[in-house]
Amino acid sequence: MELSTRIDAALAEAMQVGQGLSLSAEAVPQRLSATLDHAVMSGGARIRPTILLSVALACGDDRPGLADTAAAALELVHCASLVHDDLPAFDNAETRRGRPSVHRAFGEPLAILAGDSLIFLGFEMLTRGAGDCPDRALRMMRVLAQRSGMPGGICAGQGWESEPIVNLRAYHRAKTGALFIAATQMGALSAGQEAEPWEELGARIGEAFQVADDLKDALLPTEETGKPAGQDAAHGRPNAVAEMGVAGAMRHLKDILGGAIASIPACPGEAMLARMVRAYAERLTPVDLRARVAAAK
Template identity: 65%
Template sequence: MQTSDRIENAMKRALDVAQAGQPPAQLSAALRYAILPGGARIRPTILLSVATACGDDRPELSAAAAAALELIHCASLVHDDLPCFDDADIRRGKPSVHRTFSEPLAVLTGDSLIMLAFETLAHAGKGDPSGNDAARAAQLVLSLSRRSGMPGGICAGQGWESEESIDLHAYHMSKTAALFIAATEMGAISAGHDPEPWRDLGALIGEAFQVADDLRDALLDDAALGKPAGQDDLHHRPNAVARLGVTGATERLSDILAGAIASIPSCPGEAALAQMVRRQAQAIMPVLPQHNRA
Protein backbone atom coordinates (compact mmCIF):
# COMPACT_ATOMS: atom_id res chain seq x y z
CA MET A 1 0.00 0.00 0.00
CA GLN A 2 1.29 3.47 -0.86
CA THR A 3 2.30 5.81 1.94
CA SER A 4 -0.43 8.30 1.04
CA ASP A 5 -3.10 5.58 1.23
CA ARG A 6 -1.81 4.40 4.60
CA ILE A 7 -2.05 7.94 5.96
CA GLU A 8 -5.55 8.64 4.62
CA ASN A 9 -6.88 5.28 5.82
CA ALA A 10 -5.45 5.89 9.29
CA MET A 11 -6.93 9.39 9.39
CA LYS A 12 -10.36 8.07 8.43
CA ARG A 13 -10.17 5.35 11.09
CA ALA A 14 -9.36 7.98 13.70
CA LEU A 15 -12.24 10.14 12.49
CA ASP A 16 -14.62 7.17 12.74
CA VAL A 17 -13.71 6.89 16.44
CA ALA A 18 -14.49 10.57 17.00
CA GLN A 19 -17.82 10.31 15.20
CA ALA A 20 -19.08 7.12 16.81
CA GLY A 21 -22.35 7.16 18.73
CA GLN A 22 -24.38 10.36 18.60
CA PRO A 23 -21.90 13.27 18.46
CA PRO A 24 -23.00 16.90 18.02
CA ALA A 25 -23.65 17.24 14.30
CA GLN A 26 -21.94 20.59 13.74
CA LEU A 27 -18.82 19.71 15.72
CA SER A 28 -18.64 16.36 13.97
CA ALA A 29 -18.85 18.10 10.59
CA ALA A 30 -16.19 20.60 11.64
CA LEU A 31 -13.77 17.80 12.52
CA ARG A 32 -14.21 16.22 9.12
CA TYR A 33 -13.85 19.62 7.43
CA ALA A 34 -10.60 20.30 9.29
CA ILE A 35 -8.82 17.11 8.25
CA LEU A 36 -10.43 16.07 4.94
CA PRO A 37 -9.30 16.59 2.31
CA GLY A 38 -5.85 17.07 3.76
CA GLY A 39 -2.89 19.08 2.64
CA ALA A 40 0.43 17.58 1.58
CA ARG A 41 0.58 15.34 4.69
CA ILE A 42 4.31 16.05 4.82
CA ARG A 43 4.84 15.23 8.50
CA PRO A 44 3.15 11.80 8.47
CA THR A 45 4.92 11.01 5.19
CA ILE A 46 8.26 11.68 6.86
CA LEU A 47 7.22 9.59 9.87
CA LEU A 48 6.31 6.57 7.74
CA SER A 49 9.43 7.01 5.61
CA VAL A 50 11.62 6.85 8.72
CA ALA A 51 9.68 3.85 10.03
CA THR A 52 10.15 2.10 6.69
CA ALA A 53 13.86 2.89 6.69
CA CYS A 54 14.09 1.31 10.15
CA GLY A 55 12.22 -1.86 9.18
CA ASP A 56 8.60 -0.90 10.03
CA ASP A 57 7.97 -4.15 11.90
CA ARG A 58 4.67 -2.85 13.38
CA PRO A 59 2.93 -1.14 10.41
CA GLU A 60 -0.39 -0.67 12.22
CA LEU A 61 1.39 1.16 15.02
CA SER A 62 3.35 3.39 12.65
CA ALA A 63 0.18 4.23 10.70
CA ALA A 64 -1.56 5.21 13.93
CA ALA A 65 1.44 7.34 14.87
CA ALA A 66 1.27 9.07 11.48
CA ALA A 67 -2.43 9.82 11.98
CA ALA A 68 -1.85 11.14 15.51
CA LEU A 69 0.88 13.47 14.30
CA GLU A 70 -1.26 14.82 11.47
CA LEU A 71 -4.22 15.32 13.83
CA ILE A 72 -2.03 17.54 16.03
CA HIS A 73 -0.90 19.45 12.97
CA CYS A 74 -4.50 19.94 11.81
CA ALA A 75 -5.49 21.10 15.30
CA SER A 76 -2.69 23.67 15.25
CA LEU A 77 -3.91 25.04 11.92
CA VAL A 78 -7.48 25.41 13.20
CA HIS A 79 -6.25 27.30 16.26
CA ASP A 80 -3.69 29.38 14.32
CA ASP A 81 -6.45 30.69 12.04
CA LEU A 82 -8.59 32.03 14.92
CA PRO A 83 -9.05 35.81 15.26
CA CYS A 84 -6.98 35.85 18.46
CA PHE A 85 -3.97 34.60 16.44
CA ASP A 86 -3.72 34.99 12.65
CA ASP A 87 -7.39 35.83 11.96
CA ALA A 88 -7.11 33.93 8.67
CA ASP A 89 -10.10 33.53 6.38
CA ILE A 90 -8.59 30.81 4.17
CA ARG A 91 -6.84 27.51 4.86
CA ARG A 92 -5.88 24.91 2.25
CA GLY A 93 -7.76 26.89 -0.38
CA LYS A 94 -11.12 26.95 1.42
CA PRO A 95 -12.69 29.03 4.21
CA SER A 96 -11.06 28.40 7.58
CA VAL A 97 -12.95 26.41 10.20
CA HIS A 98 -13.98 29.41 12.31
CA ARG A 99 -15.35 31.17 9.21
CA THR A 100 -17.39 28.13 8.25
CA PHE A 101 -18.57 26.87 11.63
CA SER A 102 -18.04 29.76 14.14
CA GLU A 103 -15.24 30.59 16.56
CA PRO A 104 -16.55 28.44 19.46
CA LEU A 105 -16.78 25.38 17.22
CA ALA A 106 -13.30 26.05 15.84
CA VAL A 107 -11.86 26.10 19.37
CA LEU A 108 -13.68 22.85 20.15
CA THR A 109 -12.55 21.33 16.85
CA GLY A 110 -8.89 22.00 17.61
CA ASP A 111 -9.27 20.70 21.15
CA SER A 112 -11.07 17.57 19.95
CA LEU A 113 -8.37 16.81 17.38
CA ILE A 114 -5.69 17.04 20.06
CA MET A 115 -7.57 14.60 22.27
CA LEU A 116 -8.20 12.30 19.30
CA ALA A 117 -4.48 12.20 18.49
CA PHE A 118 -3.60 10.78 21.89
CA GLU A 119 -6.61 8.47 21.91
CA THR A 120 -5.40 7.09 18.58
CA LEU A 121 -2.00 6.27 20.08
CA ALA A 122 -3.62 4.70 23.15
CA HIS A 123 -5.75 2.38 21.02
CA ALA A 124 -2.73 1.43 18.90
CA GLY A 125 -0.80 0.44 22.02
CA LYS A 126 -3.29 -2.32 22.83
CA GLY A 127 -2.67 -4.39 19.72
CA ASP A 128 0.22 -6.63 20.78
CA PRO A 129 -0.23 -9.24 23.58
CA SER A 130 3.54 -9.16 24.25
CA GLY A 131 3.31 -5.56 25.43
CA ASN A 132 5.81 -4.25 22.88
CA ASP A 133 3.21 -2.03 21.23
CA ALA A 134 2.16 -0.59 24.57
CA ALA A 135 5.76 0.33 25.40
CA ARG A 136 6.27 1.93 22.01
CA ALA A 137 2.93 3.74 22.25
CA ALA A 138 4.00 5.25 25.58
CA GLN A 139 7.17 6.54 23.93
CA LEU A 140 5.12 7.90 21.05
CA VAL A 141 2.85 9.77 23.46
CA LEU A 142 5.87 11.27 25.19
CA SER A 143 7.48 12.39 21.94
CA LEU A 144 4.27 13.89 20.55
CA SER A 145 3.36 15.67 23.78
CA ARG A 146 6.84 17.16 24.11
CA ARG A 147 6.75 18.48 20.56
CA SER A 148 3.20 19.81 20.92
CA GLY A 149 3.31 21.68 24.23
CA MET A 150 5.88 23.34 26.46
CA PRO A 151 8.70 24.14 26.79
CA GLY A 152 9.76 23.56 23.19
CA GLY A 153 6.68 22.41 21.29
CA ILE A 154 4.28 24.23 19.00
CA CYS A 155 2.49 25.88 21.93
CA ALA A 156 5.79 27.46 22.88
CA GLY A 157 6.22 28.56 19.26
CA GLN A 158 2.91 30.41 19.40
CA GLY A 159 3.86 31.80 22.80
CA TRP A 160 7.05 33.38 21.47
CA GLU A 161 4.91 35.72 19.36
CA SER A 162 3.71 37.40 22.57
CA GLU A 163 7.25 38.16 23.79
CA GLU A 164 8.85 41.59 23.37
CA SER A 165 12.23 40.01 22.61
CA ILE A 166 12.19 36.87 20.48
CA ASP A 167 14.90 34.22 20.23
CA LEU A 168 14.58 33.48 16.50
CA HIS A 169 16.18 30.03 16.71
CA ALA A 170 14.01 28.95 19.65
CA TYR A 171 10.95 30.42 17.92
CA HIS A 172 11.53 28.48 14.70
CA MET A 173 12.48 25.29 16.52
CA SER A 174 9.20 25.43 18.44
CA LYS A 175 6.86 26.83 15.83
CA THR A 176 7.82 24.65 12.87
CA ALA A 177 10.65 22.23 13.58
CA ALA A 178 8.95 20.65 16.61
CA LEU A 179 6.47 18.55 14.65
CA PHE A 180 9.14 17.55 12.12
CA ILE A 181 11.29 16.36 15.03
CA ALA A 182 8.24 14.46 16.25
CA ALA A 183 7.92 12.91 12.78
CA THR A 184 11.46 11.52 12.71
CA GLU A 185 11.42 10.50 16.38
CA MET A 186 8.03 8.80 16.14
CA GLY A 187 8.97 7.00 12.94
CA ALA A 188 11.99 5.49 14.70
CA ILE A 189 10.01 4.65 17.84
CA SER A 190 7.27 2.95 15.81
CA ALA A 191 9.87 0.59 14.38
CA GLY A 192 11.52 -0.09 17.72
CA HIS A 193 14.55 2.17 17.24
CA ASP A 194 16.14 4.78 19.49
CA PRO A 195 14.63 8.18 18.57
CA GLU A 196 17.59 10.33 19.68
CA PRO A 197 19.79 9.85 16.56
CA TRP A 198 16.84 10.98 14.43
CA ARG A 199 16.32 14.32 16.14
CA ASP A 200 18.76 16.31 13.99
CA LEU A 201 17.11 15.15 10.77
CA GLY A 202 13.72 16.37 11.97
CA ALA A 203 15.14 19.66 13.20
CA LEU A 204 16.86 20.37 9.88
CA ILE A 205 13.82 19.44 7.78
CA GLY A 206 11.70 21.66 10.03
CA GLU A 207 14.11 24.56 9.69
CA ALA A 208 14.09 24.14 5.92
CA PHE A 209 10.31 24.23 5.77
CA GLN A 210 10.21 27.32 7.99
CA VAL A 211 12.60 29.20 5.69
CA ALA A 212 10.60 28.04 2.66
CA ASP A 213 7.39 29.18 4.35
CA ASP A 214 8.94 32.58 5.08
CA LEU A 215 9.89 32.93 1.41
CA ARG A 216 6.44 31.89 0.19
CA ASP A 217 4.76 34.27 2.63
CA ALA A 218 6.89 37.15 1.35
CA LEU A 219 6.74 36.39 -2.37
CA LEU A 220 3.47 34.64 -3.23
CA ASP A 221 -0.15 35.74 -3.19
CA ASP A 222 -3.19 34.29 -1.43
CA ALA A 223 -4.22 32.18 -4.41
CA ALA A 224 -0.81 30.54 -4.77
CA LEU A 225 -0.53 29.88 -1.04
CA GLY A 226 -4.08 28.69 -0.37
CA LYS A 227 -4.03 30.95 2.71
CA PRO A 228 -3.47 34.66 3.41
CA ALA A 229 -0.06 35.91 2.29
CA GLY A 230 2.07 38.60 3.92
CA GLN A 231 1.25 37.45 7.46
CA ASP A 232 4.82 37.82 8.76
CA ASP A 233 4.94 41.52 7.90
CA LEU A 234 1.37 42.07 9.04
CA HIS A 235 2.00 40.54 12.47
CA HIS A 236 5.62 41.75 12.74
CA ARG A 237 6.94 38.22 13.10
CA PRO A 238 10.64 37.39 12.91
CA ASN A 239 11.42 35.56 9.69
CA ALA A 240 14.29 34.51 7.44
CA VAL A 241 13.46 36.95 4.64
CA ALA A 242 13.51 39.95 6.97
CA ARG A 243 16.81 38.80 8.45
CA LEU A 244 18.62 37.49 5.35
CA GLY A 245 16.81 38.92 2.34
CA VAL A 246 15.32 36.77 -0.43
CA THR A 247 18.67 35.69 -1.88
CA GLY A 248 20.19 34.92 1.50
CA ALA A 249 17.11 32.99 2.64
CA THR A 250 17.10 30.93 -0.57
CA GLU A 251 20.79 30.08 -0.13
CA ARG A 252 20.16 29.19 3.49
CA LEU A 253 17.35 26.85 2.45
CA SER A 254 19.66 24.95 0.09
CA ASP A 255 22.32 24.61 2.79
CA ILE A 256 19.83 23.28 5.34
CA LEU A 257 18.46 20.66 2.97
CA ALA A 258 21.97 19.43 2.16
CA GLY A 259 22.65 19.17 5.89
CA ALA A 260 19.41 17.24 6.43
CA ILE A 261 20.42 14.55 3.93
CA ALA A 262 23.88 14.31 5.48
CA SER A 263 22.36 13.86 8.96
CA ILE A 264 20.37 10.70 8.16
CA PRO A 265 21.49 7.97 10.59
CA SER A 266 22.80 4.70 9.25
CA CYS A 267 19.85 2.35 8.71
CA PRO A 268 18.68 -0.30 6.21
CA GLY A 269 16.62 2.22 4.23
CA GLU A 270 19.09 5.11 4.32
CA ALA A 271 19.28 5.57 0.52
CA ALA A 272 15.50 5.53 0.05
CA LEU A 273 15.07 8.00 2.90
CA ALA A 274 17.59 10.38 1.31
CA GLN A 275 15.54 10.20 -1.88
CA MET A 276 12.40 11.09 0.07
CA VAL A 277 14.10 14.18 1.54
CA ARG A 278 15.22 15.21 -1.94
CA ARG A 279 11.65 14.82 -3.24
CA GLN A 280 10.34 17.01 -0.43
CA ALA A 281 13.02 19.56 -1.26
CA GLN A 282 11.98 19.59 -4.90
CA ALA A 283 8.37 20.10 -3.81
CA ILE A 284 9.16 23.33 -1.99
CA MET A 285 12.00 24.80 -4.06
CA PRO A 286 10.18 25.41 -7.39
CA VAL A 287 7.53 27.64 -5.80
CA LEU A 288 10.13 30.28 -4.94
CA PRO A 289 10.10 32.96 -7.64
CA GLN A 290 13.43 34.06 -9.07
CA HIS A 291 13.69 37.52 -7.55
CA ASN A 292 16.86 39.49 -7.18
CA ARG A 293 15.71 41.38 -4.11
CA ALA A 294 18.14 41.40 -1.21
Protein backbone atom coordinates (compact mmCIF):
# COMPACT_ATOMS: atom_id res chain seq x y z
CA MET A 1 0.00 0.00 0.00
CA GLU A 2 1.19 3.53 -0.73
CA LEU A 3 2.42 5.31 2.38
CA SER A 4 0.13 8.24 1.66
CA THR A 5 -2.87 5.88 1.64
CA ARG A 6 -1.87 4.50 5.05
CA ILE A 7 -1.36 8.00 6.46
CA ASP A 8 -4.66 9.29 5.09
CA ALA A 9 -6.55 6.32 6.54
CA ALA A 10 -4.91 6.70 9.97
CA LEU A 11 -5.65 10.42 10.03
CA ALA A 12 -9.24 9.82 8.96
CA GLU A 13 -9.64 7.37 11.83
CA ALA A 14 -8.18 9.91 14.25
CA MET A 15 -10.54 12.62 13.02
CA GLN A 16 -13.45 10.19 13.45
CA VAL A 17 -12.49 9.90 17.13
CA GLY A 18 -11.58 13.54 17.80
CA GLN A 19 -14.54 15.03 15.99
CA GLY A 20 -16.87 12.57 17.72
CA LEU A 21 -18.33 11.53 14.38
CA SER A 22 -19.93 8.45 15.92
CA LEU A 23 -21.83 10.61 18.43
CA SER A 24 -24.99 12.61 17.87
CA ALA A 25 -24.24 16.10 16.56
CA GLU A 26 -25.74 17.88 19.57
CA ALA A 27 -23.31 16.11 21.93
CA VAL A 28 -20.28 17.69 20.23
CA PRO A 29 -19.28 21.36 19.88
CA GLN A 30 -19.54 21.54 16.10
CA ARG A 31 -17.42 24.64 15.51
CA LEU A 32 -14.45 23.20 17.38
CA SER A 33 -15.01 19.96 15.51
CA ALA A 34 -14.85 21.85 12.19
CA THR A 35 -11.72 23.62 13.42
CA LEU A 36 -9.95 20.28 13.90
CA ASP A 37 -10.83 19.31 10.35
CA HIS A 38 -9.52 22.62 9.00
CA ALA A 39 -6.28 22.23 10.95
CA VAL A 40 -5.53 18.67 9.84
CA MET A 41 -7.26 18.01 6.52
CA SER A 42 -5.77 20.91 4.56
CA GLY A 43 -3.50 18.99 2.24
CA GLY A 44 -0.24 19.11 4.20
CA ALA A 45 2.76 17.31 2.71
CA ARG A 46 2.70 14.72 5.56
CA ILE A 47 6.50 14.65 5.52
CA ARG A 48 6.97 13.53 9.13
CA PRO A 49 4.56 10.58 9.01
CA THR A 50 6.03 9.56 5.65
CA ILE A 51 9.49 9.42 7.22
CA LEU A 52 8.10 7.52 10.20
CA LEU A 53 6.51 4.85 8.01
CA SER A 54 9.59 4.65 5.76
CA VAL A 55 11.77 3.88 8.79
CA ALA A 56 9.18 1.41 10.09
CA LEU A 57 9.24 -0.38 6.72
CA ALA A 58 13.04 -0.36 6.66
CA CYS A 59 12.94 -2.05 10.09
CA GLY A 60 10.50 -4.78 9.05
CA ASP A 61 7.20 -3.06 9.96
CA ASP A 62 5.93 -6.07 11.93
CA ARG A 63 3.15 -4.01 13.56
CA PRO A 64 1.83 -1.87 10.70
CA GLY A 65 -1.26 -0.84 12.67
CA LEU A 66 0.89 0.57 15.44
CA ALA A 67 3.12 2.36 12.91
CA ASP A 68 0.08 3.89 11.20
CA THR A 69 -1.28 5.15 14.51
CA ALA A 70 2.10 6.64 15.38
CA ALA A 71 2.25 8.35 11.99
CA ALA A 72 -1.15 9.92 12.61
CA ALA A 73 -0.26 10.94 16.17
CA LEU A 74 2.92 12.64 15.00
CA GLU A 75 1.10 14.53 12.25
CA LEU A 76 -1.62 15.64 14.71
CA VAL A 77 1.01 17.10 17.05
CA HIS A 78 2.70 18.78 14.08
CA CYS A 79 -0.63 20.29 12.97
CA ALA A 80 -1.26 21.47 16.55
CA SER A 81 2.08 23.25 16.54
CA LEU A 82 1.27 24.95 13.23
CA VAL A 83 -2.08 26.19 14.55
CA HIS A 84 -0.45 27.68 17.65
CA ASP A 85 2.57 29.05 15.74
CA ASP A 86 0.23 30.91 13.38
CA LEU A 87 -1.50 32.75 16.27
CA PRO A 88 -1.16 36.54 16.55
CA ALA A 89 1.17 36.10 19.55
CA PHE A 90 3.66 34.31 17.26
CA ASP A 91 3.72 34.61 13.45
CA ASN A 92 0.26 36.18 13.10
CA ALA A 93 -0.04 34.28 9.83
CA GLU A 94 -3.08 34.96 7.69
CA THR A 95 -2.66 31.87 5.54
CA ARG A 96 -1.39 28.32 5.85
CA ARG A 97 -1.24 25.78 3.07
CA GLY A 98 -2.94 28.32 0.81
CA ARG A 99 -6.03 28.67 3.02
CA PRO A 100 -6.87 31.01 5.90
CA SER A 101 -4.96 30.10 9.06
CA VAL A 102 -7.13 28.48 11.72
CA HIS A 103 -7.49 31.59 13.88
CA ARG A 104 -8.36 33.68 10.81
CA ALA A 105 -11.07 31.21 9.86
CA PHE A 106 -12.44 30.38 13.33
CA GLY A 107 -11.06 32.97 15.78
CA GLU A 108 -8.35 32.76 18.41
CA PRO A 109 -10.24 30.85 21.12
CA LEU A 110 -11.04 27.92 18.83
CA ALA A 111 -7.53 27.96 17.38
CA ILE A 112 -5.99 27.64 20.84
CA LEU A 113 -8.43 24.86 21.73
CA ALA A 114 -7.88 23.07 18.42
CA GLY A 115 -4.14 22.91 19.07
CA ASP A 116 -4.66 21.56 22.57
CA SER A 117 -7.26 19.05 21.37
CA LEU A 118 -5.01 17.72 18.62
CA ILE A 119 -2.22 17.08 21.13
CA PHE A 120 -4.57 15.08 23.35
CA LEU A 121 -5.94 13.25 20.33
CA GLY A 122 -2.45 12.19 19.27
CA PHE A 123 -1.85 10.52 22.61
CA GLU A 124 -5.34 9.04 22.72
CA MET A 125 -4.79 7.40 19.32
CA LEU A 126 -1.51 5.85 20.51
CA THR A 127 -3.24 4.36 23.57
CA ARG A 128 -5.83 2.89 21.20
CA GLY A 129 -3.25 1.56 18.75
CA ALA A 130 -1.03 -0.15 21.33
CA GLY A 131 -2.62 -3.58 20.77
CA ASP A 132 -0.33 -6.38 21.97
CA CYS A 133 2.68 -4.05 22.24
CA PRO A 134 2.03 -1.75 25.22
CA ASP A 135 5.76 -1.32 25.84
CA ARG A 136 6.41 -0.18 22.29
CA ALA A 137 3.49 2.23 22.48
CA LEU A 138 4.73 3.70 25.76
CA ARG A 139 8.23 4.20 24.38
CA MET A 140 6.80 5.92 21.30
CA MET A 141 4.66 8.16 23.47
CA ARG A 142 7.69 9.11 25.54
CA VAL A 143 9.60 10.05 22.37
CA LEU A 144 6.63 12.04 21.07
CA ALA A 145 6.23 13.91 24.37
CA GLN A 146 9.95 14.63 24.75
CA ARG A 147 10.40 15.84 21.19
CA SER A 148 7.32 18.05 21.46
CA GLY A 149 7.52 19.66 24.90
CA MET A 150 10.14 21.01 27.28
CA PRO A 151 13.11 21.12 27.64
CA GLY A 152 14.10 19.84 24.17
CA GLY A 153 11.02 19.59 21.96
CA ILE A 154 9.30 21.95 19.54
CA CYS A 155 7.80 23.98 22.41
CA ALA A 156 11.31 24.61 23.71
CA GLY A 157 12.38 25.51 20.17
CA GLN A 158 9.66 28.13 19.91
CA GLY A 159 10.48 29.22 23.47
CA TRP A 160 14.03 30.11 22.45
CA GLU A 161 12.55 32.97 20.41
CA SER A 162 11.57 34.64 23.71
CA GLU A 163 15.05 34.40 25.24
CA PRO A 164 17.43 37.38 25.50
CA ILE A 165 20.34 35.13 24.42
CA VAL A 166 19.63 32.28 21.98
CA ASN A 167 21.55 29.01 21.96
CA LEU A 168 21.33 28.62 18.17
CA ARG A 169 22.22 24.92 18.15
CA ALA A 170 19.62 24.07 20.79
CA TYR A 171 17.11 26.37 19.06
CA HIS A 172 17.34 24.75 15.63
CA ARG A 173 17.56 21.22 16.97
CA ALA A 174 14.44 21.73 19.06
CA LYS A 175 12.39 23.89 16.73
CA THR A 176 12.81 22.00 13.47
CA GLY A 177 14.79 18.90 14.28
CA ALA A 178 12.78 17.50 17.16
CA LEU A 179 9.75 16.19 15.25
CA PHE A 180 11.96 14.66 12.56
CA ILE A 181 13.88 12.84 15.29
CA ALA A 182 10.50 11.75 16.66
CA ALA A 183 9.64 10.48 13.16
CA THR A 184 12.71 8.28 12.73
CA GLN A 185 12.69 7.06 16.34
CA MET A 186 8.97 6.30 16.49
CA GLY A 187 9.25 4.46 13.17
CA ALA A 188 12.04 2.26 14.54
CA LEU A 189 10.23 1.70 17.85
CA SER A 190 7.00 0.71 16.09
CA ALA A 191 8.92 -2.19 14.51
CA GLY A 192 10.53 -3.23 17.77
CA GLN A 193 13.94 -1.60 17.17
CA GLU A 194 15.89 0.69 19.48
CA ALA A 195 15.34 4.43 19.14
CA GLU A 196 18.85 5.74 19.80
CA PRO A 197 20.60 4.74 16.53
CA TRP A 198 17.93 6.63 14.58
CA GLU A 199 18.41 10.01 16.22
CA GLU A 200 21.08 11.28 13.85
CA LEU A 201 19.08 10.57 10.69
CA GLY A 202 16.13 12.51 12.10
CA ALA A 203 18.32 15.38 13.23
CA ARG A 204 19.97 15.68 9.81
CA ILE A 205 16.70 15.55 7.92
CA GLY A 206 15.48 18.28 10.27
CA GLU A 207 18.54 20.42 9.53
CA ALA A 208 18.02 19.93 5.80
CA PHE A 209 14.39 20.90 6.16
CA GLN A 210 15.36 24.07 8.05
CA VAL A 211 17.86 25.16 5.39
CA ALA A 212 15.42 24.36 2.57
CA ASP A 213 12.72 26.32 4.41
CA ASP A 214 15.08 29.28 4.78
CA LEU A 215 15.76 29.14 1.04
CA LYS A 216 12.06 29.01 0.22
CA ASP A 217 11.23 31.80 2.67
CA ALA A 218 13.86 34.02 1.05
CA LEU A 219 13.18 33.14 -2.59
CA LEU A 220 9.62 32.05 -3.21
CA PRO A 221 6.53 34.27 -3.25
CA THR A 222 3.57 33.59 -0.94
CA GLU A 223 1.48 31.98 -3.72
CA GLU A 224 3.91 29.08 -4.02
CA THR A 225 4.64 28.34 -0.37
CA GLY A 226 1.08 28.90 0.84
CA LYS A 227 2.39 31.06 3.68
CA PRO A 228 3.63 34.65 3.95
CA ALA A 229 7.07 35.18 2.35
CA GLY A 230 10.04 36.88 4.01
CA GLN A 231 8.89 36.01 7.54
CA ASP A 232 12.40 35.22 8.79
CA ALA A 233 13.79 38.57 7.72
CA ALA A 234 10.66 40.37 8.97
CA HIS A 235 10.97 38.77 12.42
CA GLY A 236 14.80 38.99 12.51
CA ARG A 237 15.07 35.23 12.94
CA PRO A 238 18.39 33.53 12.31
CA ASN A 239 18.46 31.71 8.96
CA ALA A 240 20.91 29.98 6.68
CA VAL A 241 20.44 32.36 3.72
CA ALA A 242 21.32 35.38 5.86
CA GLU A 243 24.37 33.52 7.22
CA MET A 244 25.85 31.99 4.06
CA GLY A 245 24.00 33.43 1.06
CA VAL A 246 21.79 31.51 -1.36
CA ALA A 247 24.53 29.47 -3.07
CA GLY A 248 26.20 28.69 0.26
CA ALA A 249 22.92 27.54 1.78
CA MET A 250 22.30 25.31 -1.24
CA ARG A 251 25.74 23.66 -0.84
CA HIS A 252 25.13 23.27 2.88
CA LEU A 253 21.83 21.53 2.16
CA LYS A 254 23.56 19.00 -0.10
CA ASP A 255 26.19 18.28 2.57
CA ILE A 256 23.56 17.69 5.22
CA LEU A 257 21.64 15.27 3.02
CA GLY A 258 24.86 13.38 2.27
CA GLY A 259 25.43 13.08 6.01
CA ALA A 260 21.85 11.94 6.52
CA ILE A 261 22.28 9.09 4.04
CA ALA A 262 25.60 8.09 5.65
CA SER A 263 23.94 8.00 9.09
CA ILE A 264 21.27 5.41 8.22
CA PRO A 265 21.73 2.46 10.62
CA ALA A 266 22.29 -0.99 9.13
CA CYS A 267 18.83 -2.48 8.50
CA PRO A 268 17.02 -4.52 5.81
CA GLY A 269 15.68 -1.37 4.16
CA GLU A 270 18.86 0.70 4.18
CA ALA A 271 19.02 1.20 0.40
CA MET A 272 15.31 2.05 0.23
CA LEU A 273 15.75 4.67 2.94
CA ALA A 274 18.69 6.24 1.12
CA ARG A 275 16.48 6.55 -1.97
CA MET A 276 13.78 8.14 0.17
CA VAL A 277 16.17 10.77 1.51
CA ARG A 278 17.29 11.57 -2.04
CA ALA A 279 13.68 11.86 -3.21
CA TYR A 280 12.99 13.99 -0.18
CA ALA A 281 15.87 16.27 -1.21
CA GLU A 282 14.26 16.77 -4.61
CA ARG A 283 11.00 17.58 -2.93
CA LEU A 284 12.65 20.06 -0.57
CA THR A 285 14.14 21.93 -3.50
CA PRO A 286 11.53 22.11 -6.24
CA VAL A 287 12.75 22.63 -9.80
CA ASP A 288 11.55 26.18 -9.73
CA LEU A 289 13.63 26.94 -6.63
CA ARG A 290 16.70 25.31 -8.12
CA ALA A 291 16.32 27.42 -11.26
CA ARG A 292 16.11 30.57 -9.16
CA VAL A 293 19.23 29.57 -7.25
CA ALA A 294 21.08 29.00 -10.55
CA ALA A 295 19.90 32.42 -11.76
CA ALA A 296 21.01 34.05 -8.50
CA LYS A 297 24.54 32.63 -8.71
